[in-house]
Amino acid sequence: MAGALTLDASYYEALKRLTLELAGVNLGTNHAFLVETRLARLAREEGYVSLEAMIDELFKTGKTRLAVQIVSALTERDTHFFKDRTAFHNLRKHVLPDLHHKRGGGRIRLLSFGCASGQETYGMAMTVAKMGDELDGLKVDIVGVDYPSQALERARAGRYTHFDVQRGLPIQDLVDFFEPDGADWAVKQEIRDAVEFRDIHLLSKLDTLEDFHAVMFCGSLPHYSAPARVRVLRGLSGLVREHGYLILGEGENLAQMNYGFDRVLEGPGLYQKREVIIEPEIDPDAKVPTGRTTFDKSPSRKRKLAGSR
Amino acid sequence: MKTCLIVDDSRMIRRVAGRIVKDLGFETDDAENGQEALDKCRIELPDAVLVDWKMPVMDGFAFLKELRKLPNGDKPTVVFCTSERDINHIVDALSAGANEYIMKPFDSDIIESKFALAGLV
Numbered sequence: 320m321a322g323a324l325t326l327d328a329s330y331y332e333a334l335k336r337l338t339l340e341l342a343g344v345n346l347g348t349n350h351a352f353l354v355e356t357r358l359a360r361l362a363r364e365e366g367y368v369s370l371e372a373m374i375d376e377l378f379k380t381g382k383t384r385l386a387v388q389i390v391s392a393l394t395e396r397d398t399h400f401f402k403d404r405t406a407f408h409n410l411r412k413h414v415l416p417d418l419h420h421k422r423g424g425g426r427i428r429l430l431s432f433g434c435a436s437g438q439e440t441y442g443m444a445m446t447v448a449k450m451g452d453e454l455d456g457l458k459v460d461i462v463g464v465d466y467p468s469q470a471l472e473r474a475r476a477g478r479y480t481h482f483d484v485q486r487g488l489p490i491q492d493l494v495d496f497f498e499p500d501g502a503d504w505a506v507k508q509e510i511r512d513a514v515e516f517r518d519i520h521l522l523s524k525l526d527t528l529e530d531f532h533a534v535m536f537c538g539s540l541p542h543y544s545a546p547a548r549v550r551v552l553r554g555l556s557g558l559v560r561e562h563g564y565l566i567l568g569e570g571e572n573l574a575q576m577n578y579g580f581d582r583v584l585e586g587p588g589l590y591q592k593r594e595v596i597i598e599p600e601i602d603p604d605a606k607v608p609t610g611r612t613t614f615d616k617s618p619s620r621k622r623k624l625a626g627s628r
Numbered sequence: 629m630k631t632c633l634i635v636d637d638s639r640m641i642r643r644v645a646g647r648i649v650k651d652l653g654f655e656t657d658d659a660e661n662g663q664e665a666l667d668k669c670r671i672e673l674p675d676a677v678l679v680d681w682k683m684p685v686m687d688g689f690a691f692l693k694e695l696r697k698l699p700n701g702d703k704p705t706v707v708f709c710t711s712e713r714d715i716n717h718i719v720d721a722l723s724a725g726a727n728e729y730i731m732k733p734f735d736s737d738i739i740e741s742k743f744a745l746a747g748l749v
Contacts, residue, residue, distance in 0.1 A: 399741070486741045489728075
């Protein structure tokens with residue numbers, strides 16, 4: 320395959336470095352074909368005469384917007400509806416029933432982190448809708464976040480091709496949650512109303528996001544460099560409320576670090592956020608009651624959420 | 629090895645779909661219309677049927693209704709593979725007992741995905 324490629328090796332190496340620095344993602348050595356096809360499309364859409372012209376412009380001018388567009392195109396996941404079946408099983412069988420049981424009613428927030436073109440995010444909304452009475456009284460808001468990109472614009476549009484809706488999506492879900500829109504299929508308004516998309520830098524501090532009762536983060540972890548993996552998981556840990564959930568993809572795990580989570584044994588790739596606990600200081604000379612004190616590490620967040628339940 | 633009956637009046641579709649389904653590990657047979665498929669099912673029920681809607685002699689919808697009346701006719705997993713994309717057609721197919729539904733044109737990813745959703749692979 321490499322013989323058919325036209326991009327000079329030095330360009331490819333420069334793009335690999337850029338992607339690692341900006342997104343923390345290792346492109347690997349066998350992604351040259353992907354680089355060419357995805358970036359050639361972007362170059363055409365942005366009006367450059369060639370792929371090389373676009374890359375030259377990037378490295379001469381250092382345009383941030385162009386750099387983000389290029390890195391977004393390179394790191395976009397090839398995804399489809401309900402791609403990670405284990406993660407959706409965990410959401411349906413463990414996470415949503417537990418959150419419903421604990422809260423009874425009120426409002427919860429779910430995050431689809433690295434949502435690409437939105438299939439995962441809409442899949443979460445469809446899962447909630449299908450559970451119906453099982454989640455009686457529970458209102459669920461779902462946020463999908465990713466780098467600003469054409470994929471994210473497709474997510475916002477909620478419009479999918481004939482091929483998109485036939486990969487991973489049960490036909491009954493197509494009937495229930497989509498309507499024909501020309502040659503494409505549009506997500507029905509009731510599902511779109513439960514979903515919001517935001518563009519963020521996934522390796523940023525994430526402090527522009529509120530906290531969530533569960534975060535789904537599937538399929539990206541193995542592509543991150545080790546430092547980026549630590550950074551993104553720390554960031555996510557800060558977003559998940561106590562006793563909330565982190566749902567990773569099938570075969571993914573937190574490795575040796577726990578980031579404040581405990582593994583949920585019934586669900587592979589499922590983690591639950593621990594209580595933040597301060598053990599009382601022990602004064603050997605004083606008699607202190609045994610026990611423990613819990614505190615909320617972010618009181619401002621708690622205040623903000625007080626009216627949401 | 630699981631068996632799949634491919635029912636379509638187009639020889640090209642039977643050949644292309646047959647190759648994809650064989651790659652998924654099925655032994656395949658084919659039929660040109662619903663009546664021929666029904667005759668084959670009366671002799672031996674396949675595990676799966678991939679069936680077009682519009683065909684001469686007997687269409688896919690009539691075939692499905694007759695298949696479900698056969699002894700153990702509820703056992704085969706039936707996946708429609710048709711150019712009909714009207715929601716009402718899809719609802720009718722599901723009501724008549726179809727397990728999944730493919731809209732043409734298709735590729736190997738779509739057949740594999742739909743077979744997985746139907747519990748065949």
